[in-house]
Amino acid sequence: MSSIEPRQSAAGPQQPAGQPDQPAGQPAQPNPPVRVTRSRRSALWAGIAAIAAVIILAYLPYIVYSATTNLLVNFFMLLIMASMWNLLAGYAGLVSVGQQAFVGLGAYFVLLLAIHGANPFVAIPAATALCGIVGLPVWWLVSRLRSGYFAITMWVIASVCELIISQFSSLGGGTGMALPGLNLSPALLTADTYWATLTVTVIVLAAVYLLLRSRLGLVLTAIRDDETGARSIGARVGRTQRTVFLVAAAGCGAAGALYVISQLAVDPGSAFSVLWTAKMIFITIIGGIGTIEGPFIGTIVFFVLQQTLSQYGTWYFIILGLVAMAVAIWAPRGLWGLISDRLGIRIFPVGYWLWPATERERPARGLALLRRG
Amino acid sequence: MIWVNAIIQGILVGGLYALFACGLSLMFGVMKVINLAHGDLAVVAGYFALGIIAVTHTHAISSFVHVPVGVSYALVVPVFAVVGYVVQRTLLQAALNRGVLTTLLVTFGLSVVIENGLQQFFSANSHSLSIGSLVSDSFGIGSQITIAYLDVSILAVAVAVLLGLQYFLSSSKYGRLIRAVADDREAAQLAGVDYRHVFGIAAAIAFGTVALAGLAFGMYTQFNPTIGTDQLLLFAFEAVVIGGLGSLWGTLAGGILLGVAQQIGAQYNAADQVLAGQLLFLLVLVIRPQGLTSRRETA
Amino acid sequence: MSVGAGSGPLLEVRDLTVHHGQLEALHGVSLSLPAGAVHAMIGANGAGKSTLLRTIAGLHKPTSGSILLDGTDVTGLRPERRVTAGIVLVPEGRRLFPTLTVQENLLVGSDSARPGPWTIDGVYDLFGWMADRRSQRAAQLSGGEQQAVAIGRALVANPRVLLLDELSLGLAPVVVRRIYDLLPRLLGSGVTVLLVEQDVSQALHVASRIHCLLEGRTTLEGAPAELTAEQIEGAYFGLRNGGNGAPGGGSGSGSGSTPGAAAVGPTDGAGSTGAGA
Numbered sequence: 001m002s003s004i005e006p007r008q009s010a011a012g013p014q015q016p017a018g019q020p021d022q023p024a025g026q027p028a029q030p031n032p033p034v035r036v037t038r039s040r041r042s043a044l045w046a047g048i049a050a051i052a053a054v055i056i057l058a059y060l061p062y063i064v065y066s067a068t069t070n071l072l073v074n075f076f077m078l079l080i081m082a083s084m085w086n087l088l089a090g091y092a093g094l095v096s097v098g099q100q101a102f103v104g105l106g107a108y109f110v111l112l113l114a115i116h117g118a119n120p121f122v123a124i125p126a127a128t129a130l131c132g133i134v135g136l137p138v139w140w141l142v143s144r145l146r147s148g149y150f151a152i153t154m155w156v157i158a159s160v161c162e163l164i165i166s167q168f169s170s171l172g173g174g175t176g177m178a179l180p181g182l183n184l185s186p187a188l189l190t191a192d193t194y195w196a197t198l199t200v201t202v203i204v205l206a207a208v209y210l211l212l213r214s215r216l217g218l219v220l221t222a223i224r225d226d227e228t229g230a231r232s233i234g235a236r237v238g239r240t241q242r243t244v245f246l247v248a249a250a251g252c253g254a255a256g257a258l259y260v261i262s263q264l265a266v267d268p269g270s271a272f273s274v275l276w277t278a279k280m281i282f283i284t285i286i287g288g289i290g291t292i293e294g295p296f297i298g299t300i301v302f303f304v305l306q307q308t309l310s311q312y313g314t315w316y317f318i319i320l321g322l323v324a325m326a327v328a329i330w331a332p333r334g335l336w337g338l339i340s341d342r343l344g345i346r347i348f349p350v351g352y353w354l355w356p357a358t359e360r361e362r363p364a365r366g367l368a369l370l371r372r373g
Numbered sequence: 374m375i376w377v378n379a380i381i382q383g384i385l386v387g388g389l390y391a392l393f394a395c396g397l398s399l400m401f402g403v404m405k406v407i408n409l410a411h412g413d414l415a416v417v418a419g420y421f422a423l424g425i426i427a428v429t430h431t432h433a434i435s436s437f438v439h440v441p442v443g444v445s446y447a448l449v450v451p452v453f454a455v456v457g458y459v460v461q462r463t464l465l466q467a468a469l470n471r472g473v474l475t476t477l478l479v480t481f482g483l484s485v486v487i488e489n490g491l492q493q494f495f496s497a498n499s500h501s502l503s504i505g506s507l508v509s510d511s512f513g514i515g516s517q518i519t520i521a522y523l524d525v526s527i528l529a530v531a532v533a534v535l536l537g538l539q540y541f542l543s544s545s546k547y548g549r550l551i552r553a554v555a556d557d558r559e560a561a562q563l564a565g566v567d568y569r570h571v572f573g574i575a576a577a578i579a580f581g582t583v584a585l586a587g588l589a590f591g592m593y594t595q596f597n598p599t600i601g602t603d604q605l606l607l608f609a610f611e612a613v614v615i616g617g618l619g620s621l622w623g624t625l626a627g628g629i630l631l632g633v634a635q636q637i638g639a640q641y642n643a644a645d646q647v648l649a650g651q652l653l654f655l656l657v658l659v660i661r662p663q664g665l666t667s668r669r670e671t672a
Numbered sequence: 673m674s675v676g677a678g679s680g681p682l683l684e685v686r687d688l689t690v691h692h693g694q695l696e697a698l699h700g701v702s703l704s705l706p707a708g709a710v711h712a713m714i715g716a717n718g719a720g721k722s723t724l725l726r727t728i729a730g731l732h733k734p735t736s737g738s739i740l741l742d743g744t745d746v747t748g749l750r751p752e753r754r755v756t757a758g759i760v761l762v763p764e765g766r767r768l769f770p771t772l773t774v775q776e777n778l779l780v781g782s783d784s785a786r787p788g789p790w791t792i793d794g795v796y797d798l799f800g801w802m803a804d805r806r807s808q809r810a811a812q813l814s815g816g817e818q819q820a821v822a823i824g825r826a827l828v829a830n831p832r833v834l835l836l837d838e839l840s841l842g843l844a845p846v847v848v849r850r851i852y853d854l855l856p857r858l859l860g861s862g863v864t865v866l867l868v869e870q871d872v873s874q875a876l877h878v879a880s881r882i883h884c885l886l887e888g889r890t891t892l893e894g895a896p897a898e899l900t901a902e903q904i905e906g907a908y909f910g911l912r913n914g915g916n917g918a919p920g921g922g923s924g925s926g927s928g929s930t931p932g933a934a935a936v937g938p939t940d941g942a943g944s945t946g947a948g949a
Contacts, residue, residue: 089474093474095474095477095478097409097477097481141655141658141659144662145658145662147473147474147477148401148405148406148407148473148477149407149614151407151409151477152407152409152606152607152610153658155606155607156607156610156611156651156654156655157655159607159647159651160648160651160652160655163644163645163647163648163651164648166644167642167644167645174644274602275485278481278485281478281481281482282482282485285478313492313493314489314492314493315493317485317489318485318486318489318490318493321482321483321485321486321489322482322486324478324482325464325468325478325479325482325483325486328468328471328475328478328479328482329467329468329471329475329479332471332475546779546783549772549776549779549780550780550783552769552771552772552776553769553772553776553777553780556769556770556771556772557767557769557770559731559763559767560763560767560768560769561769561780562730562731562750562751562752563729563731563751563755563760563761563763563767564755564760564780564781564783564784564825564826564829565752565755565756565760565781565783565784565785565829566752566780566783566784567750567752568752
């Protein structure tokens with residue numbers, strides 16, 4: 001999916017979007033003149049909406065029951081994990097079926113630090129960083145492996161992590177243990193957990209967005225579209241993949257840290273369960289792999305399915321799996337791909353828009369004042 | 374002598390692992406696909422066998438004819454082979470047409486769906502397959518080595534299957550076609566080979582052997598819905614990597630080495646059994662990723 | 673354009689346009705191959721020659737245009753079906769099955785054979801040395817030997833139209849000569865040949881008609897005797913002075929559309945892995 005394409009929406013002549021804070025680009029060809037911008041007006045509205053949403057979300061604990069905030073905590077956790085898997089597979093071309101390794105490690109790092117007296121909330125960034133560091137030797141192990149081998153080896157590594165941690169009775173052994181260090185009232189605990197989750201989510205998503213907007217992101221998009229082609233033009237594929245791998249390790253670690261805090265207990269089986277990866281994969285595929293918006297949509301779909309079908313046991317998961325398989329084969333760009341194609345919108349402006357400067361462009365009212373050629 | 378016993382046990386279970394691995398290896402060698410649902414198929418075979426036995430022992434049927442348990446088991450393998458062909462020609466071919474990523478995802482989805490489906494219908498409890506007196510009888514060598522007849526039988530079956538497969542691949546028409554398609558799919562097309570049909574045959578063989586392995590596993594120990602991915606898939610893959618792709622004897626060697634490593638690990642600590650095998654796997658991956666017997670670079 | 677005695681050409685390509693993704697590899701290419709003839713495609717790298725052969729063999733789906741074998745439209749047939757219909761390609765780079773023996777390579781070729789004069793033993797007759805090496809793995813043969821086995825693998829299928837892609841690639845001239853010297857025997861057994869050849873003089877020596885491609889378009893067509901060196905050069909490189917128009921008439925000659933000095937053309941499919949038509 002190329003981000004560089006002229007877009008004429010079906011609704012008629014386009015409003016040009018020159019964002020006030022973004023460079024309007026340089027005209028490239030003499031005939032017709034072409035303008036390059038980073039985003040369209042839809043992105044500006046989306047940006048405003050996102051900030052508003054975050055503000056509203058931050059106030060939620062004052063307004064709604066803890067059941068809702070707990071639900072949102074799970075939602076955000078999954079969103080983080082799906083965004084990480086999307087980054088790995090959709091952009092860097094690394095299909096990992098073992099990200100649960102880092103989820104579990106993140107949870108256990110927090111546990112470890114809490115056992116030694118740290119406040120679990122404070123331990124979140126530490127656990128995140130530690131997972132990123134652990135990612136280095138893991139990358140060294142797997143970086144040469146091709147896709148199928150890479151996928152399963154990550155799974156084996158997750159299994160190894162689980163088995164090793166189960167051996168430490170100080171960490172609860174095979175049955176797990178409760179998380180110490182959180183002596184707050186239940187209401188405050190729920191709210192704090194929620195705010196911590198919200199903060200981490202915003203940070204992670206902002207990081208993903210900035211990453212993809214950067215030069216690194218350009219390389220990633222090149223890899224996403226054609227890895228061999230990217231190598232052949234000299235893109236540093238290996239180093240870029242390593243960076244993404246470490247970021248994904250850290251991100252999944254952060255999600256794991258949030259997990260143990262939200263559960264107040266952890267056991268190896270749940271922390272290192274392959275179901276984490278299953279959820280990441282299904283969400284990303286259904287939502288739209290290789291797009292930032294995809295994981296959002298996928299997580300929403302996941303939650304809707306889970307809430308409506310939860311009384312039927314794990315049926316929602318089975319259906320999710322079947323839908324993911326069908327989407328992978330018949331709609332490989334996922335739901336967001338379908339929507340984006342129809343409406344020609346991108347919410348997160350990480351690509352480049354090409355504008356033919358014809359007379360058909362009408363300056364957007366009001367915004368014209370802000371625009372400087 | 375405890376170590377000798379461990380090694381012998383490792384060899385015996387290694388045959389079973391090799392049986393698991395050969396289907397995975399075949400599908401990867403021919404179609405370049407790692408079937409992440411491979412382990413789960415073995416578990417399905419186990420449940421399927423239980424189902425057949427249950428059905429044939431219902432009064433309606435058993436009043437007509439006594440179907441020995443062995444026949445029920447024997448039905449499972451050809452059924453799975455046919456299922457394998459169908460699944461390959463439909464689902465997996467559609468995914469393959471899209472690419473390697475899609476195929477990986479589809480087999481993963483299949484794995485999750487199968488496991489959750491089994492849990493829905495059969496609960497998370499463990500089951501095993503009965504084989505009458507065979508399970509407990511054993512013989513001894515010296516005073517410290519005990520070998521169960523079942524284990525030896527499974528090893529014998531595994532070796533026989535591998536031998537048969539080797540013969541099939543080297544001497545039969547379809548074996549030749551499978552090797553040709555594995556070497557160069559496009560050139561095979563240009564020589565008039567319908568590679569989708571050949572893929573189907575390979576998948577049929579893979580499904581059939583993994584079903585057999587699943588039955589053996591069910592007799593050897595207990596199975597539950599999630600053991601396909603908890604253990605079986607990883608063991609099969611580890612055996613393939615340790616032994617090397619491209620040679621069935623490599624797969625057997627890999628299975629045996631894995632089994633031995635596990636048994637040695639178990640001598641230290643019962644919890645270390647699986648871990649020991651995985652550490653060996655990682656070691657081989659670092660030192661000699663193409664495996665012990667393979668000449669080609671595969672990873 | 674010579675037409676067979678009342679029965680039309682054996683192989684006909686009509687106005688073929690082929691894309692690799694968004695890149696146009698062939699544009700409106702047509703050719704007509706009568707039974708028993710040898711036609712040669714020449715052209716620079718990237719001109720589309722291999723793409724043309726691969727499309728005729730079924731590995732690429734054309735965007736538009738059609739391919740007819742003896743009057744029957746085969747454009748929709750999968751590659752393996754075209755083999756049984758009588759179109760067999762010996763691909764660029766030989767593409768033997770490296771882990772299979774010589775004998776096994778030939779066996780694979782004969783599995784989908786049409787009835788006809790060629791058998792594995794016949795191939796062993798054609799290449800005297802091959803029978804002794806029949807149990808050797810294909811990967812252990814030299815380039816020239818591999819080329820022979822590749823041709824043999826195609827022959828045992830008893831093709832009506834044999835497509836040869838860059839036989840001479842990577843082979844010593846002596847070896848190439850020897851292989852081309854066999855062509856009369858192939859023709860004598862009822863095989864019609866369409867070949868792609870980098871070596872223009874070799875093509876002129878062997879073929880009864882030459883097609884020149886440049887950037888996916890036919891720039892020249894005619895019998896070797898009718899074409900001058902300047903015409904061929906001009907058509908090959910696309911120079912404005914030479915190569916406009918085609919004596920002897922030919923469909924799709926790129927007069928007026930030959931661009932300036934040879935720009936980088938679309939890839940002609942060398943090395944691309946078709947996922948099956």
